[in-house]
Amino acid sequence: MVRDGAALPGADARAALAAELGFSETVFLDDAVHGTVDIHTPSVRLPFAGHPLVGLAWLLRSSGRPPRTLRPPAGEVAVHFEGEVTWVRGRAEWVPARTTRRYASVAEVDALPAPPPGEGWLYAWAWQDEAAGVVRARGFPRRGDGIAEDEATGAAAMLLTHELGRPLDIHQGTGSRILTRAHPDGTIAVGGRVCRATP
Numbered sequence: 001m002v003r004d005g006a007a008l009p010g011a012d013a014r015a016a017l018a019a020e021l022g023f024s025e026t027v028f029l030d031d032a033v034h035g036t037v038d039i040h041t042p043s044v045r046l047p048f049a050g051h052p053l054v055g056l057a058w059l060l061r062s063s064g065r066p067p068r069t070l071r072p073p074a075g076e077v078a079v080h081f082e083g084e085v086t087w088v089r090g091r092a093e094w095v096p097a098r099t100t101r102r103y104a105s106v107a108e109v110d111a112l113p114a115p116p117p118g119e120g121w122l123y124a125w126a127w128q129d130e131a132a133g134v135v136r137a138r139g140f141p142r143r144g145d146g147i148a149e150d151e152a153t154g155a156a157a158m159l160l161t162h163e164l165g166r167p168l169d170i171h172q173g174t175g176s177r178i179l180t181r182a183h184p185d186g187t188i189a190v191g192g193r194v195c196r197a198t199p
Helices: 011-021 050-062 106-111 154-164
Strands: 026-031 036-040 077-082 085-090 099-102 122-129 134-140 168-172 176-182 188-192
Touching: 011 026, 011 036, 026 050, 036 050, 050 077, 050 085, 050 154, 050 188, 085 154, 099 154, 106 122, 106 134, 122 154, 134 154, 154 168, 154 176, 154 188
Parallel strands: 099 122, 134 168
Antiparallel strands: 026 036, 077 085, 085 188, 122 134, 168 176, 176 188
């Protein structure tokens, strides 16, 4: 995350920094008071991304400034906290184009190469426990920008929740757990616990 986004205002400069850093997403905090943010992958600017917004909300809270709203290009994202879980709410129509593909078993999802053959964003998933809403998933951007697999994708989790019409407990990548809930106003909440990375 770039805490002082105003120090790097140009779209080209932001794209270059995101490519240099090589993370699945880089967030530029343009206005901490109003929660205005800009999100870039190494190759594209995103209107919305759940995983980095959960992380940013957690970071702002841990520094004594818990936000109620974040504002990526897609629109206003409500934020709330339940104990150690940070939640953000958005809309499925904000999610950039991607395919969700159900596999027959967790083993099939786990056996996929990173990335699998093909083009376009793929969210591969299988029921781990359908009755309980527990899903095993892996996310593959397949953009050719060096990100073979995305370990946590809140936007894809939001899309899958919208498609399935139920809350989910998604176990993604090697250690991410993403919780989702649908709300009557059509928004979907994506939540999880955040841990500070050690250098």
